[in-house]
Amino acid sequence: MNPLFKFILRLVSSPKIDIQEDYQSMRRLQKLFSRQPKPTYRIMDKRIYATADDHEIPVRIFYPKVKKHEEPVIYFHGGGWVIGDIETYTRPCINLADSMGRIIYSVDYRLAPEHPYPAGLDDCLRVAEVLMTKLEEDEPDWILMGDSAGANLAAAVSLMLRDKKKRLPSRQILIYPVTYWDHTEASPFESIRTNGYDYGLTIKKIQEYMELYAPDEAIRKSETISPLMAEDLSNQPDTLVITAEFDPLRDEGEAYARALEEAGNTAKVHRVNNSVHGFITYPKFTEPIEETFSAINSFLNQS
Template identity: 50%
Template sequence: MNRLVRAVLGLFAAPRVNMREDYEKVRRLQRQLAALPGPRVPFRETTVDDGTHPIPVRVFNPIERSRDDVLLFFHGGGWVTGNIESYTPACATMAELTGCVVVSVDYCLAPEHPFPAGLEDCLHIARLLLDEPGRVGVDDPSRIVLVGDSAGGNLAAVVSQQLHAEGHATPGRQILLYPVTHWDHDPRTSPFASVRDHGKDYRLTTHEVQDYLEMYVPDPQARKDPRIAPLMADDFSGQPDTLLITAELDLLCDEGEAYGRALEEAGNTVSLHRVDGALHGFITLPRFSRSLRQAYEVINAFLDEDAPTNSADTPDSAHTPDPGGTP
C-alpha cells in the first residue's frame, strides 16, 4: 500500500478512547447514528424468556422474500457495545440484499453482564429456533443460517461448537464476518502478523480489543477457553458449512482465516474470502460501499448453494415468523 492510501485510510482509525471508561458514550453515539434517516424494511419486535430474563429479538422481513433461509444474526461491538437498535440499518440492508428474513438477537452486554451471559442468550435463541423452526417460518432447521460480525462472529462460531458438543441439531450453515477467534491481540506476543500490521492504524486497534476482552472476561486465564477463543478448541468436527469473510486491513484478518483453515482440516465445508482493501466493520457501511457490495455478492452465492440436510427431526410448523410466539 502506498503512503497516500495509508494516510487516507488512517483518517478512519478508531477514536483513541478508553473503552473501559467510555463504553456508555460509545453506546449512545451508536444509537444516535442508527436513528439517522436511511433505508428501512418492515420489522417486528418480540421477546423470548429463557426463564431468567427476557431476550429482545427483532425480526426483519424483506420487501421481496426471495430465499427460504432465515439468518439468525448476532451483532458485533466487542461484547460490550452494539444492540438491535444500532444494528437495525445493517440488518435492514442484510434482509434486502439477501431476500431473507433476518432475526437479530439483543444479547446481554458486558461489563454489566460478563461472560457467559451474552453467549447463553445466543445459545438459547439458537436452540429454540432449531428445535422449533416454524417460529421463523421454515419447516427445515437446515434453513437457519447463523450470521455474526466481529464479536458476533465469535458468538456464532462458539454457538455452533457448543451445539455440536451437546449433541444438539446444528444450523445448516454459518457466515462468520471478520470474527474474533483468538485470545491474544498483543502485537508483541500474538501469533498473527495482521495484529502487528493493522493493530494501530485503522478501524479497530489492539488496545480496543484488549479493553473489550477485559470487560467481557475479567479473568485473564479464562480467555483461553474455547467458548471465548474458538480457535483454541480441541475438536472442530461437525460444524455447519461455513463462509468466512475477512477484511484485508483488519487486525483480526489472520485469526479469522486460521479458524477457517482449522474447520476445513477437520473435514468441514469452508469457503474463505478476503475483501481487499476493507476495514473492520464494513458490514455496517452504506450500501454504496465497495466492500459491502463485494461481501454480499459472496454471501448470496453461498446462500444459493444447496442447503445441507439437517438430520434433526423437524416438526410440522406454520410459516409466520414469530420467534416469541407459539408455532
C-alpha cells in the same frame, strides 16, 4: 485507501481512547449516529425468555422486500461484546435481509461489563435453541451469522449446539470474527502487528473489550471465547469467513476457516481487500458491502 478516510481512521485509533472508561460514551455516540429507517419498514419485535432467571431476550425480525429463500438467518451483532444492539444494527440488518432475500432474526443479547461472559453467549444460545428446535425436520434449515464479536458468538454457539446434541444450523457466516484470546504483540498472527494501530480497531481496543467481557485470562482461552483453541472442531456447519485486508483480526479469522477444514468441515474464506474492520455497517452502495453481499449470496446459493 482514500487519504481522508485513512486520516479519520488514525484519529479514531488514538491510544487515548480507553474502552474500559469510555464504553458508555461510545454506546451513546453509536446510537446518535445510527441512521434509523422509517418506522413503517418491515420489522417486528418479539421476546424470547431465558430459562435461568426468566429475563427477556429481545429479537427483531427483518422481512426482505422480496423473499427469495426459505432459510431464515439468526444474526448476532458486533461491538466487542460491550456496545451495539438491535437499534444500532437495524439498518445493516435491513440491508442484509434485502440482499439475501431471507428473513433475519437479530438478537439483542446482554452486554458486558454489566453482564460479563457467559451472559451474552447464553442469550445467543437460548435464542438459537428456541428458534431452531421449533421447526420440524423437513422444514427449512437455519443460517447462523454475525460480525466481529457477534461472529465469535456464532462460532461458539455452533460448537455448543454440537456438544449438546442439538439441531445445528446448516451454514454459518462469520464476518471478521474474533477467534483467539491474545491480541498483543506476542500474538501468533501477523495482522495483529501490521494492522493493529492505525485502522480504527486497534489491538489495545480489542484487549480492553475482551477484558470487559471476560476479565479472567484463563477463561478467555476457552473454546467458547477462543474457538481456535477448541480441541474438536468436527461436525460444524458449512462456513464462510469474511475478512478485511486492514483488520487486525484478519489472520485469526482465516486461521479458523483453515482449522475447520482440517477438522473435516467445508469452509471458505473471502478477503475484502482495501477494507477495514466494521464495514458491515457501511451504506449498502459502498464497494466493501457490495462485494460482501455478492460473496454471501454466492456461498448460500451454491447447491
